[in-house]
Amino acid sequence: MCTEVLVLCCSEAVVDNAVTVTCTSVDATAGSIQLIFNPLTLQVNSTAGDVTYSFTNPTGSPVSASCTAQSGGGGNQYLTATSTGDASTFALDEGSVQFVPDTTKTTAQSVSAFLVLDAAVQADTVTFTCALREVGDSDEAQALAADPTCVPVSNLVPTAAAGTAPPQLTSAGSTAPNLTPASPASTLTTAPISAQTQGTTNASSTSAATLPPSPNTTVTTMVTPTTVPDSPLTNLSIAGNWQLGAVELVFGTSDIFKPLDVWLLSQTYTSPVQELLLVTCCAPQASNTDPKYRGRSKVAGTPLVERVIPNPAYVEVGPCPCDLRENQCDTECCCDTDCTQDDLDIFTSCTQGEFGGNHVRELAQYCSYSGGPQEDWDRLLCVEQDNSPYLGLYYNNPSAIRTETAFRTTYEANAPPYSYDETERRETVETDSSLAYRYGLATQVLYTDANGETQQGFLSFPQQTLSGQCLYSGIVRHFVDSNATCLQMLDSSLCAEGSVLDAREYLLPSPATHPPCPTPPQVLSQHGGVATVPTTVEYYCLTDPSLYVRSTITADDVYTFNQTSLFADNVASTMQRCAFDDGFTFPPTPSLNATTDTCSNVVLDVRYVISWRGTELTGVAAFVVLGDVAMETVAPDDGANSSTVLAQKFGVEFSYDSLNATAVDATEVVDRSGNPGYDVGKVLLTGTLSLTNDSVENMGSSGIQVWSPGADGLCTSASRAAVTFGEDTISGCTVRLAWDNFQDCAALRSEVRAQQESLVTAEFVSRGGNPNSTFITDWVPVINNDTTDPTVAPTASGLEADVVDQLQGLCQDIPAAVNLEILYADVGKENEFLIQEVVGARVSFSRTLWQLQCTGVLAAACYGNSSVLVDLGNTSTIDDLITGVVQSFYVTSSVTFTKVPAQTPTPVKKFYVNDTNVCRRNACWEELFYPVSMAFAGGDFQLYQHNLGSGLVLALFIIAVFVITRPWW
Amino acid sequence: MAVVEVYSHPVLHRYKTSICTKATIFVFACFLLTFIPPILVAYRSQGFWQREAWYREQPDVSFKHQILLLLQTSQTGDYLVWSTYQNFNQLQQGRVRVPLVKSREEDSNRDGKSDALQMTVQVPLLDTEEVYSVDLLLFFQYKLYIFSAFTMECMAYLQHTSPLPGADLTVVGDLRLHQKYPLGHTGRDTRFNTSIIDSTSIFPSAYDLRTIFESYSDRNVSTNFQTYYPVWRTGRATGQPFVISATVRYPEETILYKPGFWQLIKWGWVQYISILLVFLFVFDRIKTFVFENQILNTIVDSPTKKFKQG
Incomplete structure (x- = not known):
């Protein structure tokens, strides 16, 4: 309950009798402000009086009140019925207060701001309590600003909470002076003055009625910077390193603002920091008798309130383009509303053109166009522009996204289909968790890590990738055999423990105990399991590692002008187990011998044979070849030294473990070349007649072979290669012959013939890829009817045989080419795959003339070099050591596969023969009705049926039309 | 009524x-x-x-099993050759290195016409020989039936050069018909059924690639080998041959002809x-x-x- 006074004015002075004024609320309800007026008596001659009233429920809705006057003593100057003035409204008077500036940034050691009231204080003092807080971010600042500390400084309690503030009332309409905190800027309502009739009380003017004691008005200010953890509210003036100048701000009469400073306590920053400070000020209830600023809590200066851009379709968002700065007058910008008349007066001119805000875009089609060249018809048919209030279509102004949830929702709704977002995992992880090894899964190992704990890992092994580069971290995949050759240029750093040359970096024998540490990794028998399989490793020591070292022999070293070469004797090389290899000892690490400049115990070849049965692995057999490799290689021709290039070979193969399998599995694994029939690219199987003449002994691919030339292409280094089904093959090698080799043509012929025949030793070729040795019908014989005696010279026309051979420097009829012709046929089809079988094989020789060229650079060969003549009389092999100028001759072998019909085709009349299987000139009779022919359907029977059906429907339709219209009858 | x-x-x-x-x-x-x-x-x-018209036909191509191979084995001009032409080999003497060649033609859709030639050539090389360039000439017989009964000998020229010494070369490409003028609409056309290389010649000039290509490109109808994705792998291991793997497809062609x-x-x-x-x-x-x-x-x-x- 609170008592206030308002001034009542009368339309004319009271005469004769005193007047009693009675005021009442007109539209009071339960939720509105409740007014209780005290009666007033106006004495004669007075024109105004003070009406005292009290009110309750100040937070209620505004209420209206009116007053009536009644002359006493029977006077009729004022009558109750006619003197009622216009109602006045009683509403809350809200004071407001703000920081200027409300948000600021500083890089100095102090920040200054002003706390400004909306109007000068009129009566009582207004006291604000300010607090300085550090905040982490603007969200926190906003939360604090909404809930400020609001207690008097005198009874400051930590963690004080602010109360909500009932508002002040502003009333108007009663003739009462404004008593309480004078605030002209607060809501003033002027009641209209009604027509003055006699005795009417006119309420007019203004006031701000006071309010009951109420909590606080608060103002917050964001001041930068901060980021130190929140400090407890023990001291309002200090936060972190910052101090507030005054905690309590007292506004005296006529004060409208107070300065407020925040400064740095001590120079404690050595590096740049960013801090966020929040200053809150509020007028607590306890320290303010004047309730105006104890009004509703208000927050000023929240930095996160976005400016809402109005819809540009209806509002010009940039009416003044030269207005670049907010709340400041821009020089020479006459349309800037921030500029006062004084500013405008000192402007020399206004910014012109588009940036001055007066730009109208002119198109060449406009009649008003004045912007230069213009097409003629533009002038003839120019466009008049009509300004329409319609400004066009615009997008809505999207608000910023501030939360993770909102971001995700928006992003997922518009996510681009492809981006650089990394979605793949970088770790090597297999998603298949089954215990069974399946094709393509990684082979797993169990190893002991640095902490002595066992971990599951993958069996890695060098593999080739991309265009042949070696990946030493490649993972062995189940059932995927691999072979790799990796080049390493040797240097001393590579010849050390832990390098790729170290045998201990590969699988080690599982029973190895010498030395006892470390525990070698073991291959797991189940994918993702824990049981390991035994590993056996056999170490072989090579004394001559030349097979694994890039040789420095050049073609000039091989093809010397006076070095003959013919064919090689086969020498099988064997490797010896290393001395240390007892199955329990770890292999030695590579070590550099400085005196001989040799790296010893280098890994040259590693081969893993992984045994499997069912879905498990049963064992690993590893074969490791070690050797001592010189660090430098000497080139034979010029003696130049260069670093040795090592070619390490690595191989993995999976083999079926049949040792302790069931009887069904126990048969030996034989590589078939297809079943039934042959698969293209598989080796041709050959055989010889067994001793008992009733079965064929399977020789595999060794019975019929072709030349596989060695690195230098000479026949001395040539080996043999298997013949593969379906692939026409030609290969050969080079022999180097001198004059002396031509002395005995019979011997030369015999030697070549013997070498060529050694390629074809088989008597039978298997019909299919899975032959049965006991069935001779599974085999076809190799026909070889060339029974020419190589020692007998051929008979040329008109010459005796001996005479031919006596010609010097040439030999007739050398069987330089052996041809294997194989006939095969399609004998059936299984699951759309053709079954192809060999039905015939024949070996023949192409004979050619080998003749020395007796002119030019190599002509010296023809003049003989009889210094070294070897007696060739009784031997069929020619010694290679004949010297003399040599020339190259070629020995070749070829295989031709010819497809034949499985059955002899029935003869057809020539008219019907269409061997090319085409429709000649696209006008053949078969395709007369092309749309419904199989040729149009392209062999697709479904499509053919569809076309035929469509054609029949069309024909039916046409017939129906004719039947109905009957055009001809 | x-x-x-x-x-x-x-x-x-x-x-x-x-x-x-x-x-x-x-x-x-x-x-x-x-x-x-x-x-x-x-x-x-x-x-x-209608001055010209076109039709589509898959040519009847067969590989003549004739090859001419040239490898550059150093950047200073060393080379190796081999050919199925014996006179050429005889001329080259010490430069000849006989490879192991395997080839097959497959008819994958079983329409009676070969669809592709699969071929591998393994050239044995010394460790000191490094391949920088490959020129491979393959010779084919090319037949068309539908309109003009056209027959010619044609050529596929596989060529690849790299500054890096290679270990193998893999090419997949098409043997495309190249027409300068439309074919006739009927009749037998054997104008170009002549040997591209005169294999009976014992003179080196007959095997000069410049003259071979010049006369071949003079033809009104010829073929060229189009490949876009040759793979040249480096790092040839000790004692390993240089391997050329080629797939030459015989695609269906759009053929221009003069209507009758x-x-x-x-x-x-x-x-x-x-x-x-x-x-x-x-x-x-x-x-x-x-x-x-x-x-x-x-x-x-x-x-x-x-x-x-x-």
């Missing part, structure tokens, strides 16, 4: 005049204007005579008659109008008049 049409037939009016009258000239002019302008319209609107006389006439007629129909209709109306209204005087021989006379 309802009237039913039981029968109808057109009535023929005959307009007669002597030879030298306006009506005769008019009819003659109409005749010319009816039949000549459609030709002009059809011809001047382009495409009247009757095809030409047929398509011209189709265009002419469709325009002529419009003119016939228009001039028929004009003539009917002119003679019905007797704008040009003629003797009308009308059947209705006969009835009246009768």
